[in-house]
Amino acid sequence: MTIETTTTGVLALILIMSLVTLVTRFGGVFIMSYVRISPRIESFINTMASSVLIAIIVPMAFGGDAGALAALMVTGVAMLAIKKPLPAIAAGILAAAFVRYFF
Amino acid sequence: MISNVYPYQFQAAKVRSELIRMFPISLFVVAFGAAFGLAAVQKGLGPLESILMSTLVFAGASQFAAIDMWGAEVSVIPVMVVVFAINSRHLLMGASLYPILKDVSPAKRYGLMLLLTDANWAVSAQEYQSGRRNLEVILGGGLVLWLAWIVGTWLGVYFGGLLQNPKSLGMDMVLGCFLLAMALGGKKNPRVLVAWALAAVASLAAWKWLPANTHVVAGALAGGLVGLFWLENKPVDEDAEAPV
Incomplete structure (x- = not known):
């Protein structure tokens, strides 16, 4: 049709x-x-929820170019180190721009 | 328990503050919207049609995929399948918020779902892991993201030619970095890490071997299975005499 x-x-x-x-x-x-939301169902949807994010990001990292990989790695490291989302995201974006400019 | 009581109270001030909190992200959504608007008119959609699509569908990745299939004639079933597959993560996202959503009336509950996107959901879901209930970010954040998507599409439709290659500036990675920051900012314990590992492997396997666009749901369900069989040891009732 x-x-x-x-x-x-x-x-x-x-x-x-x-x-x-x-x-x-x-x-x-x-x-x-x-x-009926039993503790087991609640546990399922909670781990599923955070897994949604991983399932979006990991193939994005593997399928993307070096810039995409750099962005995610820098964001990840920065987030674990400083625990502040906005600076971590900004660092990731800069890393992508940097890698794509020079490579 | 009386079944018709909805205890969740929206706080107007919090809706405003969540709207402001999502404002920086919405600026990037304007850029994506502009990229969509440009792509849509290049594929032959009219300006108003492009803006209408963004207003009504409000799901960026699926819109890009749909206009990719655009031509003088469009096959309906493939478009429906692709749009459903890409947006099927909404099913899981909505379900994951149900423990909070059950505390608002059905009208508000489904009304909020109209504004559900990856970004505002990620904030709400992450806060729920830490024991905070935040539907205000779905409302306030969703509104500002929706407006940004519409404004962006409008800009792209009329001024898209002025757009520089947003990819060279790393703009295409904003959402990915945002979602990663949300994931890592959430609760991390052995159970969550095992779920993530399984989700990562399953999503990659699905991405490689299953039909396109099934990887998010496949990975999320695989991660969820860990939660289904490995229940968190909830701290015993706080009133009970816990050993100090």
Whole structure:
């Protein structure tokens, strides 16, 4: 099934994309409203939550260029050393810019 | 317990302070939005259509992927599959906030989900690990990020030609660095570290061998399994006589 990108067609596509995204925004909350939150479920969603971040970042590091890798490594080291997010992020961005400029 | 009581109280001042806290990140979101606006008009979307898409969909990575599939005709099912796969992490993110979200009315609960993005969720989820309940960052942070995304798209649509290559300035790494800082700022104990290791391995394996865009959910669920079988030793009830 294809939609022609006339004005109506584009509007339809935007609406379809919005609805699909809405399902993902509402779905997790909706399902959880039927789940009794036992300590085990709570433990699951807590470790899952921090794992979401790792699962976004690690492939980003492996798939990215040297600049991406430098940005993440510098941010990681800075965050562990000084424990302040904004300076750590700034250092990471600078590292990416630096590496991409010189290499 | 009475089922129709929603004890979570929003504090207006905190919504404002979270909005201000997310402001620096939202400046980068403006830059990404501009990159999207430029890419969208180059792919043949009209200016208003591009801005409408950012306003309604408000999920950057999936929008980039969708316009990548744009042409004179667009196949609907592949677009739906890609948008769903990329945004499926919202399912887990929403679920992870449920212990807090159950304390607000359903209207507010689902209203907040409209503003859910990686950045404001990461702050809220991280604070929840440390025992703080923060839905204000979803609201205030989400609003400023949403506006930034719309303004950025508008800028890109009309002034995108002026945009320098944002990648050379490291701008594409802002979100990744932000999420990493949030992860490392959270609680770290052997249980969490094992979960992270498993999440890292599973997400890489999925990224390599499973269909595209499944790696976030695969890694997150693998990490979650650690929590499912390895429960945290909660400190015994504080009123109980603990050995000193």
